Amino acid sequence: MSTAPNDYLLHLADNAVVLGQRDAEWCGHGPILEEDLALANVSLDLIGQARLLYQLAATRMGKGATEDSLAYFRDDTEFRNYTLVELPNHGALVGYAASDRDYATTIVRNFLYSALMVLVWDALQKSPDADLAAIAAKSLKEARYHLHHAADWVVKFGDGTEESHARAQAALDHLFPYTEEFWTPSAIEDAAIASGAVTDVRTLRAAWDAIVADTLAEATLKRPEVRGYVPEGKHGRHSEHLSYLLGEMQGLARAHPGATW
């Protein structure tokens, strides 16, 4: 039976944990109580997905690996997440800049990512790697809810007020170029496809384009044209932002190596 390579499991897990960390930044700061709860819920789902994937990878890797050794004791260059998910919850600024959180950035990012993941999990739930297929089946249900939630708000923003429309369009313009990374090849994905356990994400592009086009049309927002730099987070070459995110996330655990919590 074919199994997905561990590096690919880490790619999926890193995406989930990093976006879970970003979405949780809204906890206690949401624009309305219901959204505070919704974002915490999305974050909780993503952390849960990351845990299952890290646990599966850790079991297969052996040598004392655990979900926490993989999440807390790997450096930023070892993280295989898309750059999209590590960006801060605001517009384009350098790594050490401070800014207010922008809900449009968060929602548009969750929309672009969950539109991809409903397709990825749907494909992976048919994987011959039964463990991965089980995680995918569970994650698909969650991703559908995440997409529903985010797309609903993209439409509200686009159709709502002049300000919300402008903010949503600005967020799209900022984030859309990062989605190019979904469609570029990487050694990890090539190996995963070769294993026979994983679908080539590039075959999902037309379906992703259709989801995005439908929502943007309803929201009266424009799909930005993308050219130039293609992010390389999944190769381990990240934005300035990931090492800050991991520094915060991993600091306490790394100050007490070997401790059980």
Added chain:
Amino acid sequence: MYTQAMDIPDESGKKLSVVSPPQSEQEAAFEARIDADGRIEPQDWMPEAYRKTLVRQISQHAHSEIVGMLPEGNWISRAPSLKRKAILIAKVQDEGGHGLYLYSAAETLGTSRGDMIDGLHSGKAKYSSIFNYPTLNWADVGVIGWLVDGAAIMNQIPLCRCSYGPYARAMIRVCKEESFHQRQGYEALLVMMKGTEAQRSMVQDAVNRWWWKCLAMFGPPDADSPHSAQGMRWGIKRISNDDLRQKFIDATVPQAKVLGVSLPDPELKWNEARGHYDHGQIDWQEFWNTVEGNGPCNKERLATRVKAHKDGQWVRDAALAHAQKQRARADKEAA
């Protein structure tokens, strides 16, 4: 989590009437139902002072849940394992959920969430003062679960029998979740106490900082508690502050022993004659300073809530504008 605030006067509570004989048939019926331990429901007649007391108490309770998300939320990004991170997010989310259904319970009394939130943001309405202290190390998360939620449960279990139906029913669900939080907090501390010296020090440090604040959460001594008598009469309050505080101490001392931490009170001793633990003096001056807005984190907590609300204005405006446009489009199609 929450407690205490029911005894803390705020702007809306200053003109409360005192216990007086019934003035009308309606009032006599209300009093009779209270005496029979019956429930008052939203559609029932109730004295204005009863309604006001409940709005004050339930909204303070809701505000406490919302402000209470902040001290623990402070550790979500830094939780030292994914399991603890997930537990903490779920817990803080529960507190937000409690806030949501408590605001809804208060709305059955004719107020609105917007008005209540304005009261919080303007500083008119209070919230539980316990959230005006900082969370300084990871063990604070466990200690808040064990002690703060533990104290909250002591205060809230009697509220499940509160005379006002919607509040009592909300409290049944809240208490179930709080009791789960308390066990989770205690379990996290047990694991840390079995760990390294540094982990044990974190737990002891957190216990030292939270113990006295938790005792103060039960509110001023009965002799100084302004709203207690009327609250008891109306079946809103069931057990006095001092009795609840004693119950909490008696339950907590053995738990501290099992955990292996000391409680920072040299006068804490079992009193055979009373059948209870004696304890030292609570610093009420410090408590009132904090209630009045001059504690270590009052300004940060409130300013953070105000900022979240203000920053979220455009989001709420967008949702409203979209809903109005949708309605207009539907009307046009129907026409």
